[in-house]
Amino acid sequence: MRSSVIVYGAAYSVYVRIVRITLQEKGVAYDLVPVDVFAEHGVPADHFVRHPFGRIPSFEHDGFSLYETSAITRYVDEAFPGPALQPVELRERARMNQIIAMLDNYAYLPMVWDVYVQRVEPREGERLDEARIASGLHKVRAFIIALSDMLGGQQWLAGSRPSLADFHAVPMFDLFEKAPEGAALIAAFPQIEAWLGRMKTRPSYLMT
Amino acid sequence: MRSSVIVYGAAYSVYVRIVRITLQEKGVAYDLVPVDVFAEHGVPADHFVRHPFGRIPSFEHDGFSLYETSAITRYVDEAFPGPALQPVELRERARMNQIIAMLDNYAYLPMVWDVYVQRVEPREGERLDEARIASGLHKVRAFIIALSDMLGGQQWLAGSRPSLADFHAVPMFDLFEKAPEGAALIAAFPQIEAWLGRMKTRPSYLMT
Incomplete structure (x- = not known):
């Protein structure tokens, strides 16, 4: 059934x-x-x-x-019942909504299509577009700087517990990191790297 | 101050x-x-x-x-205090969130940039790109069909009162309608046209 x-x-x-x-x-x-x-x-x-x-x-x-x-x-x-995945506090909730929109608008295309797909999964017979990778990395860098500022010294992206913003982000970072330039860029932001490390220990990451 | x-x-x-x-x-x-x-x-x-x-x-x-x-x-x-602009009922609220995302992902670029800007506000000296307008109209048509299905016989896009979905939609429709093809496409969907007519009587429309 x-x-x-x-x-x-x-x-x-x-x-x-x-x-x-x-x-x-x-x-x-x-x-x-x-x-x-x-x-x-x-x-x-x-x-x-x-x-x-x-x-x-x-x-x-x-x-x-x-x-x-x-x-x-x-x-x-x-x-559904279970842990609340959206902060109750107004401004934390707004930050979560903002980060979800930022991921869709500024991170997904450069992280996944400009960098990951080009470098790690190029289509057969297609010439690698190094200029597209470079331009993508430039955009991702701007995004990671903004996200890193928002993270500050916190454990999670919006509020004191993992929220929909963290779960929206991790699959994009996971692919981006598979490109050597992606891994290097993430490593240049130790708080982002530590956040990603925390996300990767969660059953939701390991089981999907 | x-x-x-x-x-x-x-x-x-x-x-x-x-x-x-x-x-x-x-x-x-x-x-x-x-x-x-x-x-x-x-x-x-x-x-x-x-x-x-x-x-x-x-x-x-x-x-x-x-x-x-x-x-x-x-x-x-x-x-802020004032009327609630998000439905409390779960599925109406989900529909509102869905429509906001649809407007951003499938309506904004074709309505505003492919049709309105090309037809009504072309840059000086730029050749009008009729193929872009045609392709934009094709995309907007698919979007309006989907939105019209969701509206059904309702007065407002999500729930029994105007919500953030209605306010997200109206500025895009307002520009799109300024192109003759845009006005014709809206007129082909009487329930959408009637919804837009209702939105246009609101002080929030008239004063912005």
Whole structure:
């Protein structure tokens, strides 16, 4: 029998992993139903019913369908028992929302597509675009400086406990670090490196 | 004396207007401090202190600095008295969060940059890119179909009252409609057209 919670997507996706980490942190059982958006013949036609823009993940809970990762993770936090993953204090909560938006707007493309994919998973026969990697690293550096300022001496990105901001960040950092330049940039920010080290010990990281 | 709330930005910006509409709906007084990111010599250097990525708006409230529009509007709703601008019911709230993310990810660029700017405000001497307008309209159509499905027979985008989703949407629709093709596309979706008509009667629309 299927669980009442279904995630449609592929394990390779940063955004699918954000949702899976959040479900794991919340202690919610779910089924992962495979959808490969990079399949030879394109996004499977039936997926457009669940996600009109053909992206992953999409999500279902007891007949309620949802897409857009940051909406899914907030819903998961609010709909299920378990630890609260959003700070109650107003300004910590605002910082969490800000960091999630910053990750989507300034980190995902340069970390994952400009640096990780180009350096670590270049397409067969494609010429490596060193200028794109360099430009990506430049953007990521600006992002990490801003994030490092916000982290300061704290253990977690927003507030005194891990929040949706931490879980949104870790899959991007995880891929970025697989590029040698990525690892070197992270190592240049010891507080960010220590934060990432803490995230990597969590079952939600180890099991996704 | 300055208000305790400051918005840095320019009236021409969709995202600045989203924040101003939200403040207006909430009944919060604020100062708008001009920052022109399209100035001849680029983003003013002192703005990078408030926004390391050089975008607008940035926001201040009693010593608390914040950027990223969706984080600012949630903070404004939660920090000030006045009508609640986020639904309490879980799934309505999730739909609101989803629509805000959809507007940022699938509507802003095609509505504002591919269609409005190209058709209504083309740069001097620049050749109009009709292919870009056509491709933008195609994307906006997919977005409006999805939004129209979510609206159904409701008055407002998420829940029984206007929410942050409505205020996030209206400045994008307002510019898009200034292009003749944009107005025609909106008119093809009577429920969306009626929703936009309702939004346009609000003081928050009329005063920003």
